[in-house]
Amino acid sequence: MNSQDGMHAFRGFLVHEDIQSWAAYSRSLRGKSQAEIYRQWSQRYGPVFQVSLGNTTVVVINSAAAAKNLLIGQSAAFNSRPEFYVLHKVVSSQVSSIGTSPWDESCKKRRKSSATALNRVRTEGYAPILKLEATEFLKDILEHCENGSIDLDFRQYTRRFALNLSLTLNYGTRIADSKDLTGNPLLAEIIEVEAGISHYRQTARNLSNYIPLLRYVNPVLSKLGFGETPGAAAAMGARRVAYHDVLLRQLKARVDEGTDLPCIQGAVLKDPESAKLTEKELLSISLSMMAGADTSQPSLAWAILFLAHNPEIQQKAFEAIREAGILESKDFGNLRVPYVQALTKELGRYFTVLRLALPKATSGPAKWQNYEIPDNTVVFLNSWACGRDPDEVQDAWSFSPERWLGNSEKHPHQFAFGYGGRMCVASHVSHNALYTVYLHLIAHFQICAVEGETSKAALDPLEALADVEGTAATPRTFRAKFIPRDRAMLQDYILDVVETSRR
Numbered sequence: 001m002n003s004q005d006g007m008h009a010f011r012g013f014l015v016h017e018d019i020q021s022w023a024a025y026s027r028s029l030r031g032k033s034q035a036e037i038y039r040q041w042s043q044r045y046g047p048v049f050q051v052s053l054g055n056t057t058v059v060v061i062n063s064a065a066a067a068k069n070l071l072i073g074q075s076a077a078f079n080s081r082p083e084f085y086v087l088h089k090v091v092s093s094q095v096s097s098i099g100t101s102p103w104d105e106s107c108k109k110r111r112k113s114s115a116t117a118l119n120r121v122r123t124e125g126y127a128p129i130l131k132l133e134a135t136e137f138l139k140d141i142l143e144h145c146e147n148g149s150i151d152l153d154f155r156q157y158t159r160r161f162a163l164n165l166s167l168t169l170n171y172g173t174r175i176a177d178s179k180d181l182t183g184n185p186l187l188a189e190i191i192e193v194e195a196g197i198s199h200y201r202q203t204a205r206n207l208s209n210y211i212p213l214l215r216y217v218n219p220v221l222s223k224l225g226f227g228e229t230p231g232a233a234a235a236m237g238a239r240r241v242a243y244h245d246v247l248l249r250q251l252k253a254r255v256d257e258g259t260d261l262p263c264i265q266g267a268v269l270k271d272p273e274s275a276k277l278t279e280k281e282l283l284s285i286s287l288s289m290m291a292g293a294d295t296s297q298p299s300l301a302w303a304i305l306f307l308a309h310n311p312e313i314q315q316k317a318f319e320a321i322r323e324a325g326i327l328e329s330k331d332f333g334n335l336r337v338p339y340v341q342a343l344t345k346e347l348g349r350y351f352t353v354l355r356l357a358l359p360k361a362t363s364g365p366a367k368w369q370n371y372e373i374p375d376n377t378v379v380f381l382n383s384w385a386c387g388r389d390p391d392e393v394q395d396a397w398s399f400s401p402e403r404w405l406g407n408s409e410k411h412p413h414q415f416a417f418g419y420g421g422r423m424c425v426a427s428h429v430s431h432n433a434l435y436t437v438y439l440h441l442i443a444h445f446q447i448c449a450v451e452g453e454t455s456k457a458a459l460d461p462l463e464a465l466a467d468v469e470g471t472a473a474t475p476r477t478f479r480a481k482f483i484p485r486d487r488a489m490l491q492d493y494i495l496d497v498v499e500t501s502r503r
């Protein structure tokens, strides 16, 4: 107990009997959305409470005002990330992505370097890349939609879009054809490895992060044939390093031949002195860029399902595009349509793909009201709860793009990209990428729901999750009908953009 300056020890406050024991806690969460349960608990215990995950104390922030107080008002104390046994000791003890690195000099350098490459000004320069990826996405849909007569499974096209965004930004390379996702061994490897790594990153699973005894029990069980094969996690970490090595070698060859495209790793290869990053630090940046694809794909998928089930909002967006008079413009894709911008922000808030952001840790003592939060405490920012905080967002459970129109100074923080000193470094480029693809989709297709599918089953943000305990909120279904609005016009547009990109 620390009563200095009227402060009380943080430990021991706001822990309700329901959530005191690990067993009761696990029971409360099993099969449920962790973020939603925390949101509900915050109505009983207040916006900031602590829970015990095994031996680990976690502080959960559930309101926009509390997030502002702690993550902005005391940002220096909340800049770190925790180290978890599974990810940091088993999968990869050598190198971590930025999003899972504690705050130290190396992390500052890596974050600064990638944030500079992806900041608002640089993002404007990526417009042609985003336009190309959005157009390639349309091309995939057009080739396979059969004029809307079939229910199209669009999963692999959203995957190609998401991977291309990360690959282009980091390595200046891209997947030319969505068939490559299964036919090209390197890409198939990237997809499998990234899915494996996200499993080890999950906060609700991987119990040996929180219960040290399991670190000894699990290997014995796996030798006896229960659970995971021995060494599987470490092997996945090694495969991740290996595929990045291949991508980096391919980029080096292109730099030597002078055929490389502008990208983060290429800029460093050409001017190693300017970045002053070690090979390990460069690899860390690459791991971080690929991890970003995990969130871009479900964001796009939710948007398509949402538009399919909400024809009036889709029509409103289409009218806004038509009224802006940009459909025939050569600059289509680079132009701003405020309603589609607002729609993009609202989709991000409404579905909040990373609902507990990425786990944070205190890097110094902090205060919440009369309580002291000690150094090195794990912190979850419940972005899902903050985005539905009635004190910050009016009528928060309704979908309303209009809330993002008008004077932006009065808008609430959106929370989809987190908050504070460790907010997503790619928020501008990701917002613009999603905006560009939504703009293209709505302008060129009418999207309809699969026959007989209810909107609750397809896009309820809590009921329609593929894996309710997963870290990234991903929809269960990836099907819709796509009817081209003007097939000939779209074919011309695609040809024009793809040809221009080849010049």
Ligand code: HEM
Pocket: 098, 099, 100, 111, 114, 165, 166, 169, 288, 289, 290, 291, 292, 293, 295, 296, 299, 353, 354, 357, 358, 359, 360, 381, 416, 417, 418, 419, 420, 421, 422, 423, 424, 425, 426, 427, 430, 431
């Ligand atoms: C719609 C797409 C995306 C969403 C919703 C998203 C969301 C987030 C969130 C919630 C965080 C944690 C922020 C916090 O803890 O406060 C984060 C961190 C991060 N994101 Fe994204 N992200 C997206 C795309 C991307 C992409 C495409 C990249 C890379 C090209 C990327 C790179 C990063 C990095 C490096 C971090 C770690 C920052 C740090 O720890 O300092 N993200 N992202």
